[in-house]
Each structure stands twice: as C-alpha cells, then as structure tokens.
Amino acid sequence: MKYNIVTICLLTFTVLFTGCNFLDIVPDNTVEVGSLFENRDKALNALSTCYRYMPNYEKMHQSMSLAGDEWVGRLDADYAGGRGWNRGIKLMRGWNNSNDPILNYWAGGGGAESLYEGIRVCNIFFQNIENVPDLTPREREDWIAQVKVLKAYYHYYLIRLYGPIVIVDKNLEPYSSVEEVRQERQTVDSCFNYVLGLIDEVIEGGNLAIQRDASFMGQVDLQIAKAIKAEVLLTRASPLFNGNIEFYSNFKGEHGELLFPINYEKEKWKDALDGIEEAIAEAESNGKKLYVYDGQPRFWDVDNFKESEIIQYCYNNRFSIIESWNDEVIWGYSGLDFTGQGGFAHATNMRSVADPTTAGYAWQWLGADFRMVERYYSKNGVPIDEDITYDYENRFELTTIPDDNYHKGYMQPGERTVKLHLDREPRFYAWLCVDRCVWRTHDVANDVKMRYNEFPGGRGAHHNTDFYWTGVGVKKLVHPESGTGHWARVVKFPYPIIRLADLYLMYAEAYNEYNGPGQPAYDALNKVRRRAGLRDVEAVWSDAEVVRNVGKHLTQEGLRDIIRTERSIELSFEGKRFFDVSRWKEGSRFFTLPARGWNTTGVDPEQFYNLMTLQQRTWQTPRDYLMPIPLWDLNRNPNLVQNPGW
Template sequence: MNKRTDIIKKIKLAALVLIVGLTACNKYLNVVPDDGMATIETAFNLRSTAIRYLGTCYSYMTEEGASQYDPALLGGDELWDLVGRKITNTSGRVPSNMFQIARGLQNATTVYGNDWADMYQGIRCCDILVENIDDVPDMQEWEKKQWKAEVKFLKAYYHFNLIRKWGPIPIIRESLPIDATVEEVRVFRDPIDECFDFVIELLDEAIPDLPLENASVDEYGRVNQAIAAALKARVMVYAASPLFNNNVDQASLIDSRGVQLFAQGKSETEQLKRWENAVEACKTAIDLAEQANKKLYQYDNSYRVNDTLFLDFTLRGMMCQRWNEEIIWGNTQTNWTQLSMWQRLTVPNLQYKSLGWKESLSCYAFIGVPLKIAEQFYTRNGLPLNFDKDRQGVNELSLREGDAAHAYYIEQGYITAQLNFDREPRFYAFLGFDGGKWVGALTNYNDLQPGDIFTVENRMGKALAKSSGESGPVTGYYAKKMYPYRNRMSADNSALSTYWYPWPMIRLADLYLLYAEAINEAEGPTGPRSAEMFKYINAVRERAAIPDVKTSWDVHSTSPGRYNTKAGMREIIHRERLNELAFESQRFWDLRRWKEASLEYSKNIYGFRVLSFTPEEYYKKLLIAEQPFAQRDYFWPIQTATLERNPNLLQNLGW
C-alpha cells in the first residue's frame, strides 16, 4: 500500500476534518477515489465537496516526526536505533526503515524515503483544484482566491521537499493532461537555480491571498501568510547555502541535452545575491510572524514551580506545548497513533523511588542519542566544551557525585560523569542520562522538590538497565525534549496517557537563527545589519539562560573575539542551530545544505558501556557504529524503475 492510498483510507485530514465534519470513509472516497479522476466534476459541484478535495491536496504533506516517513528523525546522526530489534516486538510499532539511510544502506533499487511519486501526485492535485475551483457556485471570490493560494503554497512545498532530497528536479508549472503523449511525459530535470526560483515564485503568488493567521483553532494546520513567508525564508536560505549555490562537486551533472544542472563559476557577487535575498525574506517573515503575535515561548505557569523547573518546562514546551505562541507552522498530518507509540517505546521506563511503572508498552528505550550530540551542547557559560576556560584540562569522563547545586538536574549522591555537570539548561531539558532527573509522568507538578522527580538509572543492576537485546539504553542518552512533561501515568501506574502536539515544522527561534545566518553570510559580523544579527541570536540564547555571544566568548572562552570573523560567527550560528533545534528534524537537512555532513558523520557513533555495573566501567567511550557518508549521499538516488520509465531523467552522481 502506498502512502497516498494509506492517507485516503485513514482519512488523515487533520484540522480539515474538523471543518468538513467527515463521518464516513466511503463518503470521502466517493469524492476523490484512489485514481483521483473518476468523479472530478462532482468534486467541484459544491463547496462541501470541494473542501474535501482541498483536504486531499493537504493530505500529501510530509510527515515530520513519524519515524517511517521522516528521514531527519532516524536517517541521520542525531538519534541511533537499536540494531537488530525484532519486527514482532517494536519495528511494526515504530518502523526503522529510515534508519537504513543512517547506516549507509541507501540504494537506487529500493530508495528509502522515496516520496518522489507522492509529491508529484500532490502537485497534480493542487493543479486540479486551481483549474476547477472557479466552477464552484456557492463560494465567494475571496475564498476561492484563498484556496488557490493555499494549494500554490502546497505545490511550492512539494517541489521544495523534492529539491532538498534530489536537488534539480522536473518543475511542474502545469500538470500534463491525461492524454499527454509519451514524449510529453518524459520530462527532463531543470537546473537547480530555476527550481528554487519557481518555488519562490509560487510562494510570492500565494502570500497576498492568504490570511495573516488562522481564524480559529479548527483551522490550525491550514496555511496562512506567516507560514508561507517563513517557508519562503527557509527556501531562500537553502538556495543560498553551499550545497546548492555554486556547488562545484556537482559540475559533471550534465544531462543528455547538454544542460548543466548546477551552475558553475558563479561570481562572488552572484553567490552573495542569494544570501542578500535570504536576508530580506527572513526579515519579512519575522515581521509577519510578530504581526501574527508569535513570540519566543515561555512556560504558561500552569503549575507552581521554581525558576529551574520554569526554565525546563519552557525549553521542552517550545516544542511540545500544543499550539504555543512560538509555533509558526505545526504539522497536523503526522499520524498521532504512531507519535504516541514513539513516545511510549523510545523513552526509559521511568521509576520513582520504590514505585514501579507497569505500562506494558514501555522500557524498550531502543532509540539513543550519540555521545557526540551530548558533547555538542554548551557549557553553562554558553560555549562549546573545548573553548570554555573552565573546562580546560578537565577529563569529561571522570566521575563526580550529584550535589545540591544540581539537585533538579542530577540525583544527589548519584555517581555520574563530569560531562553531565555545569552544562547549559538545554542540555538538561533535552537529554536524559544516567543519574539525570526527568520531569514527567506525574499527576501534579506544584511545588516539586528534587525527591519528587524521576531519576534515570541506566547501569546494570539499576532500574532502567538493559534487560535484553530488545531493550535499551543504546548509547546512555535519551531525547527527552521530544517527550512532553504533560504525559500522565494512571493512579496505579498501569497506563500511560500521551499528550498530542503538532510536530513543529517552523518555530520563531528557527527564523531568528536563519536570519542571523543569512546576515553573516551576506555581509559578515561587522556589516550594517550586525546589530540585528546579534539581537536575534542573543534572543534565543537569553531564553535558554546562557550569556549573549560576546559575553560568552570575551569573558569565558579561550578564543576572545571569535565572533569578529565571518568564519568564526558561522561556527557560532551553526552550533546555535544544532543545539536549539535538536531533535526537531532540522540537523539532518542543515548538515547537508552546509556541506558539513561528511565531516560530522566521520566522527562515528559512540556511547557509554551500558552493559556495565560500576560507574568506572560504564563511563568509558564505546564505538557503537562507524557511520559511512560519501559525496553521493548529499542527494537521494532516483529509483531505477523511475529512470527506466523516463530515460530523460539523469541519475544523481555516484548512484
């Protein structure tokens, strides 16, 4: 069953279901059957049926946050799966097919993450709505314009999703008619700059006819101006990034017409123009987001908590708090059943002192966070470990006992690694680790004391130790950030109730950091907009309770003034994105567009010796997997069967 059929049969219309009020699968399928054509006239006879077709256009949305569809979740180096877990126990609940990309097993015969056909089907659906919506008699002109704008946005996004995977793709300005000839169907790939320009053109057409924000909660998930402008900003930053902008590694990608798909020999002025355009797009998107009342999230004070827990709830809530004020675009298409199962099966089986957690779908914990990701987060001084003056000469794997100063982060008296002490608040909010505190699964959060909070205990002989080849821990670290504190255990600890939230496609902090990056690349850290650059990156750091960039580097680092060069500031901005947006399906794409994936993957996957009983043995670095990444891996292969059907398509290099 392909994803398209699966979507229709399960009626995954997200927020649009609330608008339409669908009650039966057959009623929907009668309007838009699997072939998408048999009742096309009927679909646009009335608004009540046309809106279902609009829902079909949305139903092709990518499913970030779903392990079987999102390559940025298990396909990179940020999360690591338990190799060899059995299908009967876990793979059927949380599929691991994308993990094959992470392991270097991508191939042109069976392409993992292959939504090439789905995206083009979605594009065709969008074109059909644009062509037919004017025929609907009981709709006002403003609404027809809005729906056209929504599907233009979707068409732009579907093209962009193809571009970030395959690079140059065939642009579909207008879908071909059903009776198109064989030669008309055998299209060529278009040059990468034309691909990006077409996406930007569509978004520019869509934005004026979209509402600034959604009129009601029922319409969350539908496109508005703030979302479209934010996507345009992201697209323009990608277009300016090294993977796409004058990529000399792709010089030999020339098709049978003699068309070079990646422009070569661009002048510095031409390359910078892309960044300058990105600067303007990012600023426009920020302005629109703020007009739509978006702001950096702060915990809503639902419970009485101290400053440390307030910050913890803020840093986790910015991702997991449903429709919080920072979420510009939340993805309602992702199957919540699978997300709920992900939460149950990828976190440790939390224990509270002598009380056991009896939840039957728990304690597999087969997804781990590599050691290099834990090392990536800043110190309490807002610096990488190797640049902080306080960490010079420190053995990060030496042992240290939890103390009162870290009581809400680490169990007092518990022996863990020095690496886990004196880190930035995002480290503690985003990661679970041996001896670490984990706020969650409680029935009440008022006036919490350290002893009220769960403690993760991973070592053998401890409550959360590895119990079989089917269970974790894998590396010794868990992605706590993805797990809402609002999840609840029943009174007898027998069942877990998971909290739904839309996967954050774009939130305001992401925009802030894209803007800072674009300014630095366009004019460096001392240009006319440098104050803006520091303003927005520092806003993200301030919310994370770490010093501003200049204070961190001038007062606490071994490299004062590092931010004064474009290369130094680039490192700082990149690290800020990796930390702030960890586990949000961004690192996978960022490392590629920066052309830094080969370097990062060469660091391989390490963890701790999780089969050890003593801390002395547990806290030794262990190689879990060597992670291959070749030049060809920056882009997906086009499936062999697709090339056989259309020989005009040129395969990507190396495949």
C-alpha cells in the first residue's frame, strides 16, 4: 500500500510527537513513498537514510560520549547557562529534566534525533524494498538484513538510555485506533529478547555479507551483527538490568506488571559469554587482530625507536584508534563532519601555532578530568595506589624529568613536572597530553608547555578562550598528522564503535562473572595488556615486590575490579565509560565527584601544579541511571509511565 508522505508524517507525529524531517530524501510533501523505491539508486538513498539515525558519536555537543567522568569542557565554563554546549557533561551536572530533556533520543530534541523516527524509517524501508525492479535478489536480501540490524541497534540504544521501551515492530496504519496508537512500555526482558530476536534472524538467515570491501566500510556485515549481539547480551546480564531489586522492585507498567526483572539470572552471563565468543571467532576468522604499528616511524622518531623502551607500544595504541579501518576496527562510524567545529578531532586538537587567528580547528576545548591522570596504570601495569614501587603519597611533589630511555620521546628531559607524570604505562603517554610531554602533529613533535602564557598548550592572553581547562589534553582522538588552520588539515578517520580489544575485555568480564577467575579470562586480558606493553595480569598480581594486594586476581571480586579498570583505561574517551559505569550500578561511586584540574593560570611549576575544583557533578540514584520520558509524551499517552525519580 502506498501512502502520501504527509499521511505518514502525521501518523508518526501522532505516535511519537515529533516532526516530519526523517525522510529528507523526499523532494516535496506531495511525493508518495513508493516513488522513493522506483529504482536501485533511489532505494540506495533510502538505505542511507536508515543509517542517518545512528547516534552521534563524535560531535561534542550532540554526543553521549561526554557523559561520564572522563571529559571536562572549557566551553561549559564560558557558557555556563547554555544547555546547547557540552550536553553530555550537562547530564552529569544534573541539568536534565522531563520538560525539555537533554539528548532526547526518545522523541528528538536537546541535540539528539528520535531513534523512534529511525526505527519507523527502517519499517518503511521493509514495506517498500520488495518493489524495487532493478535490485538483484542478493542485494535486496543483504540490504534488508542490514536494516534489521540497524532497527535492532536503535531499539538497543533506547534500552540503554530508558530501560523498558515501546517496541515498534511495525508502523501503524493511518486508520489505527486510539488504543492501538497509545502503546505501552514493554518489560526489559521483552525488549532485550526483541532486539536479540532481530539479530538472530539476520545471523541465521545467512543473507548478510560476511564483511564489506573498502567502498562500504561501516555498513553492517556479519561480524558487526555478531559484535552488536555480544554487547547486547553483556548489557542484559549486567547488574543494572539483571535482578536489580535494589532500584526497580516497584517500577511497574500502567497495568501493574514489573518492568525490570528482580530475580538475578546467572545464565544470562553464560549467554553473554557464548555470544562474545562467537563474535570473537567471527572477527578473527575474517582477519581481525589487535593493531600493532609496523610502519616507518615519523622522521623525528627514528632515533627514539632505537632507544625508547615504550615508543613501540605508544605507537601501537595511538594508531589503533586513528589508523583508518585498521584490522582491529570491527564497526566504525565514518559519517563524521570534519568541516564543522564541534568534532572531537577539532575540540581536542592542540594548537601548534601561537596566533589564534590562524589556529582554527585546533580548539583545545575538551580536556581530561584529572581523575583520568590518576586512573591510568603505573609502568608496572597496576593502579598507582596499588603499586608499592610507586611513590603514591608524594605523587604531587615536583621533580625533574630524567633523561632516560623509558620517558624518551614522550617527556621533556630536564624540565620540571610532578612525580605523577612519570613512570606511567605507555597508554598514559600515548593518549594523554600533560605539561612537559610531547605532542606529535604534522611535521612537528611539539614540546608541550601548559603553564600560563606558555606555548604550545598553555592558557594566556593571546589565547585565553581556547585552552585545556584542566591543564590536561587528550591525544587519543587526534591523528598525529593533523595540523591547524583549516578543516582539511585535520586527518579524518572512522570513530570506533566496536573494536576487537572491546570484545576481548567483554569476554574476560563475562567469563569471570559466570565462572570466576580462570585462565581464559586472564588470556583475554593479556592480549590487550601485551599490546600495551604490560606484564600478564596473573604475573604482576602475583608479584609481592610490585603489588600491595598480592593475589587479587584470584578472587571474583578482585578480578572484577581489575577487568573494570582495564576497560576504563583501554576504552577511555571512546564513549564507553558512561554506559559501563551505569550497567555496573557504580554511578554514585564515580559520578558524584567534582571535576578537577591543574591551576592553568599558574606561571611556574609551584603555581601550576595545584589541584583546583572546576565543576561540581551530581548523580541521583536511581534516577540518573535512566533518562526521563518527555513529559509531553506522557501527557499524550496515558499508557506510558515515567522512569523512577523523574
């Protein structure tokens, strides 16, 4: 059946209370939807439109990636009253509400598009794709499979944000009754089962391409589908969604049904373990492996590669993120707008020229919370407060950077810094930018100087608006060949949504939760640690000359803490932290602490290296584990119930 585009938009408005902008490929409001599928080229545009609703991963003001405790945004200070800036951080400051939700993926608004719009676009695609005359059967089946996975992913993303959701299996007809339109939220288990059912249908159908060639990287293939399924299963098994009687024992639907399962089911971890194992096997069978840099070093690093103890590992980790479509990336988001000003690659890029009028697209707007400086391991591969060889109590004391092979190429010998910046693991130096470190940009290895009126890196009269508010930058999302002054000088790469290291860490977590400590969990952890230049987990945690808590890895609780810390480091600044801490039910532990940083107005080491509280953060349990349903939607649909606390 063909429907006029106006009819479809009115129906969508009735059900979802949102606007009519989701079919942007429609020339005007009189075109029938069927005309969008007249031939293969138009159908390909429709397929692309289904992808357009992917959550925004790399725009600082529109991304959930800023939620959590990793980032601090300088614009959040200058525009303290503006809800449109650094929205993810605004969530952590308690700014959200049900009248005008921030990052409103439910109905659209507050910097986000409605994922329900995306789901309904997917359904329109299913209704019409069979009518395309010049599409081969193989293409048709593959495209349908892709869109089914997208539809599943959009439902899953909503579950992570809102818990129990309305499942939209099919679009309603224009003549649907009011009762049919006023749909209810389904139980969390029903929602997860629906998502998993869609993905299983695709996997078992065998119509999805095993992997994509270079021209279609990022489009859903079999290894992506299995990786998404693995993450869904892990989330379903996690404490927030599995037997959460503490938060949701009285959270009921309109007709009295419990929306969250209150009985813990250990077998959900077994399901997760099996799904993750299948995803890893699929990825590895298609040549996926942890990235190891095997190219030529930059010309300024030729000597460093001969002498430095850590540079190979730093290159491994730096390029694992920014080397386009490398062997580790399973699913990447390539729809990045590098011509705009709000992308992470621009917002975190360090200015390599002093004149602010010629330093565009290197804004220094986003920096790391000081807790990220402390979260990374010591050079022994354990937390700095657990390493008995690390002078933790005196970590804020000033010292001189040694001219040794461990710090060679990453810290400036002879300069003054705090002990905290020395003898840290390679990922610390690869991904963080601290005072007196080295930042590699196009044709230059910059000696970073973060103190007031210093350059490059510092705050000062000549650049008093663009600076790292905490005195700590983030290198991770900036390609070392990126320059400044023009968007074309910022090297583009796909934002990693799921990479192989993530799957290995998922496996370690699921194995420990189901079986307790064991060699399979250690092996998965060690793959990630070895690439980072760290000792095996069972070796270092058995070493009484290094660790304070010998044998920590031998208990389920101890290994759980090790795995969670490893995830928080390896996947830092990749948009994982907020969702991980939430599903672990650890929000009140981590998300109530204020954002801190160095004194960026300090002109010398004694003044600069003073910790400042920059911003208060807040977290209300259980309210903030789930986003609010927009009040307008609740008023229009009496069958919807609000999330607890909102």
